[in-house]
Amino acid sequence: MKICQKKTFLISFFFLGACFSSLLSQNLEEIYGELCPSIVGLEGKKSARLSEEELLQKGRHYGTGFSIAPGLLVTTREVVQYGIEVQCTFFDRRCEMGQVIAYDEKTPLVLVKISRSDLPPLSLSDASIGEIVLSLGNSYRSISHDLAVAFSIGSLNEKVSFSRGCMVLQTWETDVAINPGNFGGPLFNLDGQVVGVIFSAYRSSVKLGLVLNSEHLKSFFEKFLKQEMPLVFPHFLTQTAVIYTGIVLKKLSKLAIVAEIDKQSPAQASELQMGDEILAIENIPLKSSQEFENSIQKFFPDQKITLTVKRRGKTILVQMILSAYFM
Secondary structure, three states: OHHHHHHHHHHHHHHHHHHHHHHHHHHHHHHHHHHHHHEEEEEEOOOOOOOHHHHHHHOOOEEEEEEEEOOEEEEEHHHHOOOOEEEEEOOOOOEEEEEEEEEOOOOOEEEEEOOOOOOOOOOEOOOOOOOEEEEEEOHHHOOOOOOOOEEEEEEEEEEEEEEEOOEEEEEEEEOOOOOOOOOOOEEEOOOOOEEEEEEEEOOOOOOOEEEEEHHHHHHHHHHHHOOOOOOOOOOHHHHHOOOEOOEEEOOOOOOOEEEEEOOOOHHHHOOOOOOOEEEEEOOEEOOOHHHHHHHHOOOOOOOEEEEEEEEOOEEEEEEEEOEOOOO
16 A cells, blocks of 8 residues: 555656646746847957957857846946947847946946837846746857847856955856856846846856846846936946956965966966965055955056066066956
8 A cells, every 4th residue: 555655656746747847848938938029139349359269258248138128228347348339139130239328336237228119128026045047148149140049047046245356246146057148138037037137157167157136236227217327438347347357365364475366367368376476566565465456456457567476586577468357
C-alpha cells in the first residue's frame, strides 16, 4: 500500500512539474510578444581607440533601452558614454536618432528622448529574493543588426551593495545571463513588469550581474517629472561619470598597494603589476589608499594619466588610459 502511494505521489509530482513547465513556457511566449515592442536597441557614439571587434565584445557603445513613457526611453550611462546622441533601432525595424535629456547624479540611469510616442510604456514593480526574472535586450547587437530581441531567464539571488569610486548603490544580484548589449535593459517578473535595470556584470562569469532595483528608477523618473534633474550638456558624461581603473587595492593597508587587477580593465592594459605601490597620480603625492580612490575621480574617461609607482625598491612611471565602463 505504501509503495502504491509513493508511486502515485511521484507520478503526480512529475505530472504537476510537466504542467508547470508547459504553463511557464506558454506564459513566457506571451510575455515576450507583449514586451518586445517596448524594447529598443541603442548604439551611441564610438570610441576611436577601440576596434570594431573590441566594441562588439566589450559593449562599449551599444546597449538596450526601454519605454518608460511616450517618447522617453530609459538606459544607462555606459551606452551613451561618448556622446548624448544615440541611434535607436525599434522592433518594427524603424530607426531614428535619440538624445539624452536627463541623467541621475546618484545612479547610472539616463533618459533618452525620441520622436515616436507609440511604444507601449512598461510598468514597474518591486521584487523579492528567489523570484524568477527574465531579460529582453540588444545582446551582441541582436536588435540593431539581427532585428531580434535576445531573451534570458533566471532568478534574483540577493541584495548587495555596489560601490565604484564615490558611488554606492543597493542592488540585486541575478544569474540571468548578462552579455555585452544587455546594459541599460530591463529585468522583468513573470507578470511582465520591470523590477530592475541591468547595469553591471561580474567579470568572473557572464551569468552573474547586478541590477538597479525599480525604486531607483521610480525615484529618478519622479525627479525628472518635477524638473529636478541637472541640465545635460554635450560632454556631461566626462564630468559626471564614475572613473574606473580596474585596480583593487590591498585591504587593511594605509598604502595604495595593488592587490588585484581586473581583466580587460585600464589597469591590465597598462604596465601596472600586482604588488606595486602607487605613490602619486600626475605627480600629486598620495598619503593613503583612500586618497587614491578619491583623487582618481577628479579625472575624466579616456584621459591618459601617469602613475608614480614603487616596484621592488625602484620608482617607475606607469601610464594608464582611464575608463568609466561599469562591466
